[in-house]
Amino acid sequence: MVTALEVVEGIKSGNISCEELLLQIYERIERSELNCFITLNKEAAVREAREVDKRREEEEYRRKKLLGVPVAVKDSISTRGIQTTCASKILTGYVPPFDATVVAALKKEGAIIVGKTNMDEFCMGSSTETSYYGPTKNPHDLTRVPGGSSGGSAAAVSAGETILALGSDTGGSIRCPASFCGIVGLKPTYGFVSRYGLIAYANSLEQIGPMASTVTDTALLLEIVSAKDEQDSTQIKIQNNASTNYCFSWLNGTRNEREEIKGMTIGVPKEFIEGSSPEVERSVWDAIHKYEDLGATYGEISMRNLKYALASYYIIAMSEASSNLARFDGLRYGLRTGKDEDWHTTFSRIRSEGFGEEVKRRIILGTYALSAGYYGKYYLKALKVRTLIKNEFEEALKTYDILAMPTMPFVAFKLGERIKDPLSLYLADVNTVSVNLAGVPSLSIPCGVSHGLPIGLQLVGKHFEEDELLKAAFVYEQNIP
Amino acid sequence: MDVKIGLECHAQLLTQSKLFCSCSTDYHNAEPNTHVCATCLGLPGALPVVNERAIRYGIKVALALGCTIQPKVIFYRKNYYYPDLPRGFQITQYEFPIAFNGLVRIESDGGKEREIRIKRVHMEEDPGRLVYRGTIDTATYSLVDYNRSGIPLVEIVTEPDLKSPKEARIFLGKLRSILEYLGVFEGDLEGAMRVDANISLKGGERAEVKNISSYKGVEKALSFEITRQKNLLRRGLTVQQETRHYDETRGVTLSLRTKEFEHDYRYFPEPDLVPIRISNRIEEIRREIPELPDEKKLRFIAQYSLTMEHANALTFDRHIADFYEVVASKIDPKLSATWIADVLKGELNYRSISMREASKRISPDDFVAMLRYLKKGVITERGATEIIREMLDSGGKPEEILRSKGLASIGSDEIEKAIHAVIKENEAAVKDYKAGKKEALNFLVGQVMKHTRGTADPKEVRAMLTRKIDGEI
Numbered sequence: 009m010v011t012a013l014e015v016v017e018g019i020k021s022g023n024i025s026c027e028e029l030l031l032q033i034y035e036r037i038e039r040s041e042l043n044c045f046i047t048l049n050k051e052a053a054v055r056e057a058r059e060v061d062k063r064r065e066e067e068e069y070r071r072k073k074l075l076g077v078p079v080a081v082k083d084s085i086s087t088r089g090i091q092t093t094c095a096s097k098i099l100t101g102y103v104p105p106f107d108a109t110v111v112a113a114l115k116k117e118g119a120i121i122v123g124k125t126n127m128d129e130f131c132m133g134s135s136t137e138t139s140y141y142g143p144t145k146n147p148h149d150l151t152r153v154p155g156g157s158s159g160g161s162a163a164a165v166s167a168g169e170t171i172l173a174l175g176s177d178t179g180g181s182i183r184c185p186a187s188f189c190g191i192v193g194l195k196p197t198y199g200f201v202s203r204y205g206l207i208a209y210a211n212s213l214e215q216i217g218p219m220a221s222t223v224t225d226t227a228l229l230l231e232i233v234s235a236k237d238e239q240d241s242t243q244i245k246i247q248n249n250a251s252t253n254y255c256f257s258w259l260n261g262t263r264n265e266r267e268e269i270k271g272m273t274i275g276v277p278k279e280f281i282e283g284s285s286p287e288v289e290r291s292v293w294d295a296i297h298k299y300e301d302l303g304a305t306y307g308e309i310s311m312r313n314l315k316y317a318l319a320s321y322y323i324i325a326m327s328e329a330s331s332n333l334a335r336f337d338g339l340r341y342g343l344r345t346g347k348d349e350d351w352h353t354t355f356s357r358i359r360s361e362g363f364g365e366e367v368k369r370r371i372i373l374g375t376y377a378l379s380a381g382y383y384g385k386y387y388l389k390a391l392k393v394r395t396l397i398k399n400e401f402e403e404a405l406k407t408y409d410i411l412a413m414p415t416m417p418f419v420a421f422k423l424g425e426r427i428k429d430p431l432s433l434y435l436a437d438v439n440t441v442s443v444n445l446a447g448v449p450s451l452s453i454p455c456g457v458s459h460g461l462p463i464g465l466q467l468v469g470k471h472f473e474e475d476e477l478l479k480a481a482f483v484y485e486q487n488i489p
Numbered sequence: 490m491d492v493k494i495g496l497e498c499h500a501q502l503l504t505q506s507k508l509f510c511s512c513s514t515d516y517h518n519a520e521p522n523t524h525v526c527a528t529c530l531g532l533p534g535a536l537p538v539v540n541e542r543a544i545r546y547g548i549k550v551a552l553a554l555g556c557t558i559q560p561k562v563i564f565y566r567k568n569y570y571y572p573d574l575p576r577g578f579q580i581t582q583y584e585f586p587i588a589f590n591g592l593v594r595i596e597s598d599g600g601k602e603r604e605i606r607i608k609r610v611h612m613e614e615d616p617g618r619l620v621y622r623g624t625i626d627t628a629t630y631s632l633v634d635y636n637r638s639g640i641p642l643v644e645i646v647t648e649p650d651l652k653s654p655k656e657a658r659i660f661l662g663k664l665r666s667i668l669e670y671l672g673v674f675e676g677d678l679e680g681a682m683r684v685d686a687n688i689s690l691k692g693g694e695r696a697e698v699k700n701i702s703s704y705k706g707v708e709k710a711l712s713f714e715i716t717r718q719k720n721l722l723r724r725g726l727t728v729q730q731e732t733r734h735y736d737e738t739r740g741v742t743l744s745l746r747t748k749e750f751e752h753d754y755r756y757f758p759e760p761d762l763v764p765i766r767i768s769n770r771i772e773e774i775r776r777e778i779p780e781l782p783d784e785k786k787l788r789f790i791a792q793y794s795l796t797m798e799h800a801n802a803l804t805f806d807r808h809i810a811d812f813y814e815v816v817a818s819k820i821d822p823k824l825s826a827t828w829i830a831d832v833l834k835g836e837l838n839y840r841s842i843s844m845r846e847a848s849k850r851i852s853p854d855d856f857v858a859m860l861r862y863l864k865k866g867v868i869t870e871r872g873a874t875e876i877i878r879e880m881l882d883s884g885g886k887p888e889e890i891l892r893s894k895g896l897a898s899i900g901s902d903e904i905e906k907a908i909h910a911v912i913k914e915n916e917a918a919v920k921d922y923k924a925g926k927k928e929a930l931n932f933l934v935g936q937v938m939k940h941t942r943g944t945a946d947p948k949e950v951r952a953m954l955t956r957k958i959d960g961e962i
Contacts, residue, residue, distance in 0.1 A: 034545040085533040097534070108534060203761075211760035240536055241762050328760055331568050334577020335531045339633070348630075351572055378568070378755035387757060453835050 009168045012077045012225040013430045015245065019064055019076040026057040026064075026076035026120070033078055033122060042154075043144045045165040046083050047091045048123035053078070056120050072118030074232060079114055080170035082130055082161050083124040085216060086205035087111050095129045095139035096209045096335045098343045098362025103485050108205020109240070110174060110216050110233040117232050125160030129364045130333065131176060131209040134184050134437055137427045138366045145423070146188060148461055152420040155188030157181040160452045161219050162189040171220075172229050176206055178214040179321055180415075180440025183452035186219055186463025187415035190454045192226045192481065193219040197472050198447035199244035201230075202237035208332040210325035212243075213444040221452065223482040230474060244472070269483045270303035275408030279314040280439050284417040291456030291463040292414045295484065299412075302487060306412070309404055313396045317432060317442035320393035323377050323386050324445075330374030336362065366430065394445045401446035405470045410480055413439055415452040415464035439466060449474045453481045456486075491691035492715060494657050495608075495649035496707075498664060499642045499683045501615065502546045502673050507639035508614045509537030509580065516636035517678060521620070529639035531575030536761050539564075543612065543641035546673040547587045548767060548774050550643050551610040553667050553781060556588035560768040562612070564759040569752050572633050573617035581644075582758045583616065586611030587767070593647075593784060597656050602666055605660055608649040615640035615716070618680075626891050637680075643673075649687060650826045654711035661704050662805070670807045671937035677843045686711055690718045698742050701735045710735040712856065714744055783809055793822035801907055808844035808960070809834065815853035820860050828860060850884040851877075859887040871943040872890030872896035896944060904950060907940040919958060 010018070018024030032048050060076040063069045081087060084094050086104035088111075093099040107115070114121070128138040135157025137143040144312040146158040154163040157377040160177030160183030165173045175182040177195035186193025195217045206216055218229035236245055242258040275294060281289055296306055338344045338358035345361055348354050363371070377386040404411060417436060426433050448468055455465035465484075469477035504514055510528035519695045527535035544562065547689070551558055563585035566578040566733055591607030617635040621628035645664065651657045665682065668674035683702045688711055689695040696718070701710050718728045732751070733742040780788070782804045789800040789810075803813045803826060816825040833856075837847055859876050868876070868891065879890045891897060909934060912919055918936075921931035937950045 086532075092533075094533070104527075104532065104534065106532075106535070178510075205534040239538060241538055242760075278713050317789075327757065331566050331578050331755070332755070334568060334570065335533065335575060337570065337577065339572055340530060340575065341532070352570075355570060375755065380753045380755075383755075399891055466811075472680070 009221060010171065012074065012171050012220065012228055013224050013354050015077050016073070016075050016474055017169055019060060020361060022064065024076075026060040027054060027373050029076070030057040030078060030120065033169060036167070036170075037123075040167065040169060041145060041150060041177075042163050042167055042169070043142055044125055044160040044169050045123040046093055046126050046139075046141050046160070049090050049121045051088075051124060052089075053120045059111075060118065060120070069118065072116075073228065074114065074172075075118035077119050078122045078171050079119045079229075080122045080125045080161055080164045080173040081111060081114075082158050082173070082175050083127055084157075084176050084209070085174060085206045086207065087121060087124065088100060090124060092124060092207070093140070094131070095127045095141055096336075096362065096364065096367065097140040098338070098345055098358070099207075099341075100140075102342045104205070106205065108216075109202035109235070109237040111231050113235045114174075119172075122164075125158070125164055125173060126159035127160055128181075129367050130207070130224045130329070131157040131178050131214075132179060132329070132366050132432055133424075134428065135421075136160060136185070137423065138364055140364060140415060143423055145435060146420045146461075148190065148449045149420065151422055152461070153188065153423055153425075155185030155416070155420060158193075158219065159185045159189075162186050162193065164468050165189070165219050165221055167193045172225060173219040174211075174216055174229075174233065175219050175424060176214055176216045177285070177440075177444065178210050178325060179444050180437050181214075182219060183415045183440050183464065183466060184437070185449060186452040187454075187466075188420040188462065190457070190462030190464075191219060191221050192223055192451060192453050192485075193217065194230060194451040194474070194477070195443065196227050196230065196234065196474060197244075197449040197451065198338055198444075199242055200449070200472065200474065201234050202240040204237055204239040204389070208260075208328070210328040211332065213321070213325060223478055223485045226451070227478045227482075230478075266366065268479055269299065272304040272410070272480065273408045274299055274304055274306040275309045275404050275411045277304055277309050277311045277314070277404065277411060277413060279311055280411075280413035283438070284358075284414045285419070285458075287456075287458035288414045288416070288418060288463050291410070291458070292465055295455040296412055298479075298487065299483065302483060307408065309408070311400050311404060311442075312399050313393070314438065314442055316393045316446060317397055318438050319396065320362070320390040321382075321437070321441035321445055322373075322434060323390035324394065325430055326370045326374030327377045327387050327390075329372070330371045330378065333363075333367070333371055338362070369430065397442055398446040401442075401448055401468070405448070405468075407471075409476060411468040413466050413468070415439060415466035419461035419463060443468055447471065449477055451477055451481055453484060455484075492652055493649040493689050493695075494651035494654070494711060495687040496645075496647045496651065496657060496660065497685040497687075498643055498645045498647075498661065499613075499615075499680045499685075500645065500664075500668055500674050501678070502543055502641040503675055504540055504543045504546065504641055505733075506540055508540050508543050508612070508641035509639055512639065514640055514665060516640070519636055521632070521634035521636060524636040525638065530635055531549070531577075536921075537580060537676070537759070538779070539762060539765065540641060543962075544587075544767065545770070545774055546671075547612045547643050548653065548771065549593065549671050549673060549778060550645070550668060551588035552771070552775050553671055553778055554588075554591035554593060554607050554610060554645065556591035556610055558588045558767065558771050559585060560588055560766065561585060562765045562767055564612075564762045565756045566759050567613075568755040571616070571637070572631070573635075575617065575635060575638055579614060580759055580762075581613035582611035585764070593660065593663055595656070595659050597659060598653070603650075603656070605650045608646045608648050610646075613644055614638070614640050615642050647814050654708040654715065657711055658704060658708040661707055663782070665704070665771060666805050670779060670781050672779075675845070677845070683942055688714050688718070689714065690722060690728065693718055693722055694730040696728065696742075697732045698728070698735050698875075699732060699745065702737065704722070704734065706737055709740050710742055717742065729921060730784070782810075788817075789813075793817055793826065795826050797822070799826045799830045802834060806844050808848060812844060812848065812853055812856070816856050816860070819853075819857045821864070824860060824864070825856075825890060828877075832874055833877055836874075836881055840881060842881075847881060851880045855880060855887055862887065862891065866946070867891070868896050869944060869946050871938075871947075875943070895942065904937070904941065904945050905955055907937050907945070908950070908954055911936045911940060912957070924960060 135153035161173035166189040337355040452464040565583035
């Protein structure tokens with residue numbers, strides 16, 4: 009499969025026909041058994057592709073950084089004129105009248121929206137099995153899950169049903185499926201990418217981020233979507249754009265990649281490795297030793313508050329979700345079934361019919377955690393734990409340039425294997441959710457396979473140092489066979 | 490009877506755009522759902538951005554009420570389901586409002602000065618509006634208009650310092666006056682001020698009356714509540730802690746929910762907004778605060794030698810005060826005070842229009858011109874009143890009205906003629922007067938005034954009449 013950079017080059021030089029590329033992709037999607045997409049944007053996409061082929065030599069088009077690149081967008085991200093459901097029945101038929109800031113940025117740079125990818129309903133899950141539109145399958149083994157919640161995006165990139173994809177990551181939703189599907193996925197620093205247009209699950213934790221088959225493509229997509237946006241008050245308006253310019257230095261080929269990580273220090277928190285399966289643990293240590301070979305050093309550290317991360321994460325996420333999802337009452341948009349009765353009866357019926365089991369579970373738990381008398385006991389305490397965890401990460405990252413650990417403690421599991429046991433699914437998120445609590449950037453990169461199933465290495469960096477993270481990932485990617 | 494009343498007053502701030510989006514706030518005459526966007530409709534994914542101007546206005550209000558401004562402002566979510574609330578929560582403030590602890594001075598019954606403590610001042614967004622076909626009881630469905638959704642409100646909460654419904658109305662009037670002086674509020678716009686009132690009688694629980702949307706309504710609703718609670722207590726029943734709804738058309742309060750069904754609003758900090766530091770802006774905003782009603786009143790008394798009554802009447806409404814000051818700078822301030830406070834205000838009240846509206850028809854210069862005619866004796870007091878009415882009703886200039894209505898006062902020759910005619914036509918009355926019936930003179934004066942269509946000075950008429958008749962004796 010070609011990379012985004014190759015597509016842009018090929019289209020600009022006339023070696024690749026954008027229309028043919030899109031038609032190939034749609035043919036692959038239509039033949040696919042994976043169920044990566046909820047909604048396709050075929051007609052508009054092919055029309056835009058023709059326009060790109062026609063006008064590729066115009067100055068305005070030559071400047072576009074993603075000219076003609078097919079991008080799949082997670083269905084949690086609003087797209088003007090294209091149905092956006094968050095994989096929920098309650099939003100079936102909802103067509104946003106506006107583009108998320110990241111989607112507008114993609115369009116401005118000439119990207120073509122392939123369609124909207126499948127996911128866990130309202131991002132609540134790590135297997136893409138809670139989708140109202142049925143689960144997505146793992147391209148490496150059709151009996152297994154692709155991870156989640158951005159499972160459709162990850163599987164689509166992995167199976168060549170798109171070149172690039174956007175995911176959103178509240179507690180690992182980009183990195184978990186990236187790990188299970190064997191691609192690269194990056195969760196930016198909280199406040200790096202505008203959330204305007206992202207249908208909120210847990211506002212204080214989540215970020216939109218890039219998913220791609222190579223580190224360079226990941227960096228390229230990150231550069232585009234991290235445009236500054238006055239519509240998101242929580243976006244940090246920093247001047248430093250180092251992260252995003254990085255991929256172009258590599259492109260120019262002026263740097264000696266091996267030199268770049270000489271002297272880099274890697275912290276390996278033992279608590280993050282302890283619960284992993286033996287093959288995952290082995291692959292991650294192999295990757296760390298590879299870094300050693302390339303001139304980095306590592307040290308083992310301990311992060312004692314990790315054990316509180318899951319409780320803190322789920323209380324905060326569910327509390328915010330219980331409030332965020334209150335707007336879905338069927339009055340203004342989305343599902344409207346049956347006979348209209350009085351207000352309480354009608355909205356209660358629509359919500360009972362429209363939300364899936366996992367979503368209801370989290371709304372109920374979140375409502376409970378915010379209730380009078382419990383707020384201090386749960387929500388406030390969770391916020392305090394979050395501060396402790398953030399401090400612990402910051403402390404570790406004072407000593408080390410980056411941290412390395414498994415993204416997920418195991419490889420992709422069987423469809424249906426864990427969905428009946430939500431607690432075991434929650435427990436598998438421990439390495440990813442703690443990163444969202446700390447707000448630091450993190451990516452997952454393939455670091456091996458076990459019985460044909462990919463294993464992901466999670467790298468964690470300092471706030472707003474996505475460039476260091478991408479550099480470390482790039483060097484590793486270039487030096488593995 | 491020991492009555493305790495506390496008010497929560499919600500005032501719409503006069504910003505150009507809404508509190509969290511750039512939609513226009515000018516919705517009063519707009520078609521339903523035309524001043525809306527993704528943010529104020531609560532579409533999924535849309536985010537709020539704080540309107541800086543609204544925060545400044547909020548700080549201004551708090552400073553004018555003598556509050557202590559807090560260093561940082563944090564918005565919270567207040568969660569509850571209602572069709573007019575598009576997100577299922579209202580963005581408001583909770584633990585970190587703009588300010589605490591203020592004070593408003595009012596002149597209560599009999600001119601007694603009272604201090605009403607302000608507990609807190611915070612900002613929040615207005616929900617949309619439900620529109621019923623027919624009345625709230627008979628409508629089979631309701632419609633929602635989100636034009637109002639997201640209009641910035643400042644909520645001013647008092648301590649339970651008010652002792653009567655009348656005091657509550659006086660307080661609201663004072664509050665309105667202060668807010669209008671600040672230029673952040675227009676009290677005569679529909680729904681500009683909405684009040685929830687907490688009221689308790691000694692020996693009873695507190696009831697909250699929600700949704701009072703007029704100044705007079707506050708007094709009525711509270712009076713109804715006092716009667717209701719008194720009756721309960723008199724019959725040995727207890728007043729329950731509950732939330733009641735005020736039905737404006739029927740003037741009654743109705744139980745909405747009792748204590749055990751109170752909402753749990755599940756407040757928590759709005760994660761889509763960041764805390765706003767305001768401490769560095771306070772001094773700058775303080776300098777923007779204009780002279781407020783109390784200060785202006787004292788200055789008017791000192792500068793123009795006005796009575797307390799006139800000073801009160803002239804400073805209550807900022808527009809009247811401004812009007813007065815322009816007029817008083819050009820002609821006798823005491824005469825101006827009498828004609829504005831006593832006559833013009835009376836005519837405005839009679840027509841239920843505000844000075845703000847009236848100033849589109851009467852300019853201070855028109856008023857000065859009118860007073861000059863009066864001073865020079867060109868018109869009588871009655872003619873002056875006639876000119877004011879005519880200016881308000883059809884908007885003409887004083888000199889035009891003077892001419893078209895023939896209001897110029899007449900000389901003694903013409904009065905003489907009129908007297909002559911009246912005496913001739915009313916011999917009986919003249920006879921009565923001569924016989925010692927003093928009231929008969931009033932009748933005769935009235936007849937002369939009628940003859941001269943009010944253009945004669947009644948004092949002069951009286952003097953001339955007595956001279957004439959007495960001379961005949």
